[in-house]
Amino acid sequence: MTSGKRVTIADIARMAGVSPGAVSFALNGRPGVSDETRQRILAIVEENHWQPSSAARALVGARANTVGFALARPARSLGSEAFFTDLIAGIESRLSESKVSLQLRLVADIAEEMEVHRQWRSSNQVDGIILIDPRDDDPRSDRIATLDARAVLIGSKPSPEGAVPSVWIADDEVAETLFSYLAALGHTRIAYVAGPAELEHTRLRAEVLDRMAADGVSGEVITTDFSPARASAVTRSLLSARLRPTAIVYDNDVMAVAGLRVAQEMGRAVPRDVSIASFDDSVIAGLINPSITAMTRDTFELGEQAATLLLQQIVAGINLPSAQGPTPTLTARESTAPPTAAP
Amino acid sequence: MTSGKRVTIADIARMAGVSPGAVSFALNGRPGVSDETRQRILAIVEENHWQPSSAARALVGARANTVGFALARPARSLGSEAFFTDLIAGIESRLSESKVSLQLRLVADIAEEMEVHRQWRSSNQVDGIILIDPRDDDPRSDRIATLDARAVLIGSKPSPEGAVPSVWIADDEVAETLFSYLAALGHTRIAYVAGPAELEHTRLRAEVLDRMAADGVSGEVITTDFSPARASAVTRSLLSARLRPTAIVYDNDVMAVAGLRVAQEMGRAVPRDVSIASFDDSVIAGLINPSITAMTRDTFELGEQAATLLLQQIVAGINLPSAQGPTPTLTARESTAPPTAAP
């Protein structure tokens, strides 16, 4: 077990009494070596813990065994959302099964994101790219096409033909499920404390609520910046109104917890006086008192699915069709109940 | 602007009318080219958006401009802790200033983690490595030394001479602060619901509590697997005992929330009948009702500091001394109060 120099394919070749080329054939399952020789080579490789140099592989244009994810979000804000950790954990867990690494990069904006993509591709650093936060007229899709890179978009609808394939979650169905549940409980005045208006899912969810006017549900949508402070303020004013809502739905769990507290401080019992629900679940949503009804989406699995699709595309060398991600389900908990008769 | 082939250092050389070697000298600020030529080359590089191939660089043993972080934690559990997202965001935000990427890998255990380290180093994929979750007799430190890799350990004390330098948070001081605060409120029976026994900080914190026996505080330490279910069970049994604690401290916010709920279900008012505190803060800890007293640490900055130290070491080519990370501070909230006289 001599230490020192790293063992290269040439060393293996020498030990097996063949040429480096033969070893390469054997390793990559290419014809040109007899089964017997292949076995012998593989055994020697095993024995000497040989690992291909990814740098050398990348240089000759082979697989880099790395996938890139450039994230254009303010760094400080990432932590409050379990979403990203879960997503990344899901992606990684799938990737590491295939011994593929994740290259993570935080960037300031979409322009820098695309620049990073270019660099990655031009030096063959990554085999595929993950995109998130789709926008209208997203310039990234075209860019990816010119780079001839495999990619997946994590979004809320299937991608059009020719664009970057997506793994998507049907946000309108999610909204349908939650709002209908509340309507079925008997709620007719529902408030929706949403995120920023420019996000696709905010619009989709609000539209669903609007449509429920047909069923006698009067909805009210208030957009926020996702901050708990805004959520508290909004809740306070909602519950102070003459005709106050009997149910409030928040875009995420942090806002829901903030709203819950305000309700309690104002002497409104939850769920007796007002029902509360969230579009995003978390461990804490189930532990708090009262526990909060939420749409549970399996973000981890979403990550896994995105990674799976990307890996398949990399192997196939072509784009594959978009795939629907895990469907969020309703987790009914203590914070929702039928409204009390007397308003 | 002809597309197609990627522009290499040879193309630049041709355009500048010099040899590839000269271009390399110019790019890396090495002597051997006149200032005039250097400017000309740099201009051409700029103009043609040339980027060095990281693969080629890695192959000749130059900087890879990548830092590796292999995480040996169950993937599914990562999301519940904001800690990792914050930490990674902090690390990344510092790295990306220097155009360095983060290579993230989830591994099953320490053995696989070390294996990944070996691969990374042997193929020159990363310039430095980040370690976390130090344990007693950590085998990783020696391994890193034999790999001759730069690394930082995110830990709870300065590393001994020769070991991997750490960015550390004085966990004993943290524990001292929180336990003393409770003692000062008048608590004499304090329970500490900790994480796994093999983690360094668990031991450090427990030791602090033990030492307080001198001041008339009787402490009890219960180790857990960090799961809310265990935290609930432990809390239930603590509060059912004849001589129950007047204050319970949890290792993280999720467990604290779980414990809080159990206390309320058992009819113990918080903080009147029992005080609750956490060693880990989060947005929700401050929003919940009652809000939870916690030690607030700036995880983002911890990540930044770790990245900074690592980058400095990479540039210097040697190990640098350990550095103390941001000091956590006590955030007193509603969940703690003096114990009521009658037990």
Next chain:
DNA sequence: CGGATTTACTAAAGCGATCTAGTAGAACGT
């Protein structure tokens, strides 16, 4: 049985940088 094909290899040319050794030509010193 002899030419064509197949099999199992080897030799060597890249991939795109870095880096060492070598070489003109200019400047310098005496």
Next chain:
DNA sequence: ACGTTCTACTAGATCGCTTTAGTAAATCCG
């Protein structure tokens, strides 16, 4: 004027792997 030292380069080896072209031996076929 001639050797020495700089300066500003160039040529070419090198990193570890893949891959193409080439070759000897084995196999096939009529």
